[in-house]
Amino acid sequence: xxxxxxxxxxxxxxxxxxxxxxxxxxxxxxxxxxxxxxxxxxxxxxxxxxxxxxxxxxxxxxxxxxxxxxxxxxxxxxxxxxxxxxxxxxxxxxxxxxxxxxxxxxxxxxxxxxxxxxxxxxxxxxxxxxxxxxxxxxxxxxxxxxxxxxxxxxxxxxxxxxxxxxxxxxxxxxxxxxxxxxxxxxxxxxxxxxxxxxxxxxxxxxxxxxxxxxxxxxxxxxxxxxxxxxxxxxxxxxxxxxxxxxxxxxxxxxxxxxxxxxxxxxxxxxxxxxxxxxxxxxxxxxxxxxxxxxxxxxxxxxxxxxxxxxxxxxxxxxxxxxxxxxxxxxxxxxxxxxxxxxxxxxxxxxxxxxxxxxxxxxxxxxxxxxxxxxxxxxxxxxxxxxxxxxxxxxxxxxxxxxxxxxxxxxxxxx
Numbered sequence: 282x283x284x285x286x287x288x289x290x291x292x293x294x295x296x297x298x299x300x301x302x303x304x305x306x307x308x309x310x311x312x313x314x315x316x317x318x319x320x321x322x323x324x325x326x327x328x329x330x331x332x333x334x335x336x337x338x339x340x341x342x343x344x345x346x347x348x349x350x351x352x353x354x355x356x357x358x359x360x361x362x363x364x365x366x367x368x369x370x371x372x373x374x375x376x377x378x379x380x381x382x383x384x385x386x387x388x389x390x391x392x393x394x395x396x397x398x399x400x401x402x403x404x405x406x407x408x409x410x411x412x413x414x415x416x417x418x419x420x421x422x423x424x425x426x427x428x429x430x431x432x433x434x435x436x437x438x439x440x441x442x443x444x445x446x447x448x449x450x451x452x453x454x455x456x457x458x459x460x461x462x463x464x465x466x467x468x469x470x471x472x473x474x475x476x477x478x479x480x481x482x483x484x485x486x487x488x489x490x491x492x493x494x495x496x497x498x499x500x501x502x503x504x505x506x507x508x509x510x511x512x513x514x515x516x517x518x519x520x521x522x523x524x525x526x527x528x529x530x531x532x533x534x535x536x537x538x539x540x541x542x543x544x545x546x547x548x549x550x551x552x553x554x555x556x557x558x559x560x561x562x563x564x565x566x567x568x569x570x571x572x573x574x575x576x577x578x579x580x581x582x583x584x585x586x587x588x589x590x591x592x593x594x595x596x597x598x599x600x601x602x603x604x605x606x607x608x609x610x611x612x613x614x615x616x617x618x619x620x621x622x623x624x625x626x627x628x629x630x631x632x633x634x635x636x637x638x639x640x641x642x643x644x645x646x647x648x649x650x651x652x653x654x655x656x657x658x659x660x661x662x663x664x665x666x667x668x669x670x671x672x673x674x675x676x677x678x679x680x681x682x683x684x685x686x687x688x689x690x691x692x693x694x695x
Contacts, residue, residue: 344648347655348455352648355639357564363452364631368624371448374463379627382441383619385434432482439478440471442630443533449634450538450665454655466664473536476543481529492518527562528554534637538666553640561636568632572625583617586610641666 344353349363349370368375444467448458458466496511503510529550536546554561641647650669654660660668 345652345655348453349449350453350635350638352453352642352652352655354642354648355635357567360564360632360635360639361568363635364449364628367449367452367631368627370452371458371463374448374458374460375445375627375631376623377460378441378445378463379623379630380619382434382438382626383622385430385437435482436475436478438626439481439533440474442633443467443470443474443477443537445627445630446534446537446634446637447664449631450638450667453638453651454665456661456665462662467537470537470540473541473543473546474533477532477536477546480543480547484525488518488522523562524558527558527565530554530561530565530633531637531640534634538637538664540667553637553644557640557643561640564632564636568629572629576621576625579621580614580618583610583614586613638666 344351346352349366350359355363444463447463447466451458492515495514499510499514500508529547531553532546532550535541535549535553536543539546539549541549638647647666647669651665654665654669
């Protein structure tokens with residue numbers, strides 16, 4: 282019997298003028314002798330049952346896209362497009378919650394600005410009458426007020442950010458969400474979100490206290506050279522803060538969708554971002570730059586209106602008219618800043634929620650679970666992804682069945 286040649290090439294090499302290779306005195310493929318002509322080189326194999334060849338190369342099938350994103354791991358452009366579509370489809374819920382999150386700081390800033398402008402003369406005379414001890418007390422009171430406003434803002438932002446994940450998750454399956462429905466679905470997670478905000482604020486305060494204590498110790502021990510030592514330490518602290526921020530970025534989404542506690546939400550975010558830290562950082566940084574540039578383009582012309590009014594429109598209006606114009610422009614600037622900040626906040630929150638869903642698709646096969654949920658039509662008024670178990674442990678498993686035709690319908694880009 283003819284033996285196949287040894288070596289790295291194909292088992293049979295066609296020779297000029299020869300027919301198909303023989304195996305045991307019979308053609309290696311094709312119909313039996315006398316039942317047709319053997320296939321020519323380059324033609325598909327013979328099918329004894331007729332019709333097309335029995336084997337075909339796999340063809341690409343586009344993943345289903347019932348809502349704002351396709352049900353598969355996402356690319357950068359799909360995350361950006363999905364965020365815009367979420368805001369457009371759920372404008373009242375997304376922009377309303379974002380405006381509430383931004384209103385506290387903006388209103389306080391506007392009130393402080395207007396009061397300081399309106400009482401500039403009396404404030405200056407009052408400051409001149411203070412001694413050094415009174416100035417220190419006023420400084421500490423001002424820092425305490427700023428810290429209180431910052432803490433309240435963090436708490437409010439954490440709760441609202443978690444609530445705004447609900448419209449994003451529902452938009453994945455083309456389900457719109459109203460303001461009341463969003464609060465109803467997120468209300469049970471408010472306590473966990475508040476505890477999460479407490480942990481974040483506590484960690485931030487401890488980090489700041491540690492750095493200030495280290496700075497005082499180094500400056501007291503080394504004098505002027507201590508400032509040079511603190512410079513790389515400061516850069517290292519900033520880098521560490523950014524690293525931790527990215528690691529816990531999707532914790533609010535995990536708390537709301539997976540119904541986890543505060544500590545478990547932080548742990549879950551830490552696990553999901555493992556192996557994807559640079560990707561999450563890049564997307565977050567690009568989105569922050571985009572939002573910052575758009576906000577500056579809108580707010581800078583508005584901030585120049587008081588100077589334009591006092592110097593061009595009414596240059597001889599007097600001090601009272603200038604103060605009134607400054608107060609009015611401060612209010613207008615606060616309103617415009619609140620609107621722009623609300624849009625930017627809603628967009629960044631939508632990006633965060635889609636990053637969470639993308640990470641779960643990559644690590645847990647959430648896309649397959651959402652596809653099955655879509656096909657069954659179950660829980661139309663709930664939160665997609667809530668109640669879906671994580672196979673193999675948080676951030677470490679895979680879907681329960683990854684061998685079916687649904688899973689092989691489109692390429693795996695994990």
